[in-house]
Amino acid sequence: MDQETFNKNYTMQSLHKAIKVLKAFTREEPRLSLTELNKKTGISISSLQRFVSTLVYEGFLHKDERTKQYQLGLSLMYLGRLVEEESSIVTAAESILKALNEEIGESVSLNIVDGDERRCIYNLASKYPLAAKAYVGDTSPLYAGASAKVLLAFLPKEQFEQYMASVVFNPITENTLLSKEALEDSLEIIKQQGFAISYSERVKGAHSVAAPILTPAGHAIASVTIVIPDVRYKDFEEQHLISLVTNAARTIEEQLY
Structure with missing residues (x-):
């Protein structure tokens, strides 16, 4: 498919x-x-009014009611910071x-919190044909799996409390935690240990070991x-995996830092 057909x-x-x-x-x-x-876009005034109203509502533009002028909004700044943070994390x-x-030959990934989900932003596949597949962009609930729960455990207090107040549990496997009490107990252990381990909580037959990358304030990024x-x-000593991660x-x- 050529570019012109794609655009059309x-x-x-x-x-x-x-x-x-x-x-x-x-x-x-x-x-x-x-x-x-x-004048700059060539878009009619009537259409522009609809566009800017929507962009203001979504936070991508800000309107100064005194001057009737528009400027870029805070939503763009937030998204820009996310890009900057992800880029610097992946580079590091x-x-x-x-x-x-290369040392262990198994799948290794880098994950972040995206809203109420865990999102994979970097992944290296296992060298084996039989492997737990993961892809950049994959998401999962924050209550399921080591990579997600270790992020949740080290969220800033306000963000953590907001999540726990609204979380809705759905069974993914028979090992998925399905209550706030069970999740809170698990997260407390993770905070004390500084790492998380899960056995088939999100993907049946897959075990994971995860550790948080923390800011100087102790929050997971x-x-x-x-x-x-x-x-x-x-085939692995679990303590060795914990040390590696x-x-x-x-x-x-x-x-x-």
Whole structure:
């Protein structure tokens, strides 16, 4: 499929126009009126009014009611910081995770909190045909699996309390925790130990060991996780796996801070 066909069949003109509005703002012109946006984008005033109203509502634009001018909103700053943080974490972690993956030959991943979920942002596959598959972009509930629970255990207090107040449990495997009491008990142990281990909580037949990458304030910004199928897990000494994953997390922290 050539680029022209892709553009024609797979893009939305309204979204293109909304992006065009956002790109109209520059360092030289950080504030623009509706008339100025019209001149810069060529979008009609009536359409612009709908676009900017939606962008203001979603936090991507801010309107100064006094001057009637618009400027980029805080939602863009938040997303920009996420990109910056993820990029710096991956850069710091990449060589360390590659060394870990080569040493044990099993799946190694880097994960972050994304809303109420765990999201994989970097993954190195197992060298074995039989492996627990993971892909960049994969998500899972924060209450299931070592990579997720170790993030949840070290969330800032307010964020943790908000999550626990609204969490809804769904059984993923027969080993998934399904109550706040069981989850809180598990998280307390994780906080005391500084790592998490799970046995088939999210993927049946897969065991995982994870450690948090912490800020100087002790909050998790990511987790390092080793995932091993049950049939090979017994080939490793569990304490050795714990040492490997916690040492990797500490080394990444040293690179970041």
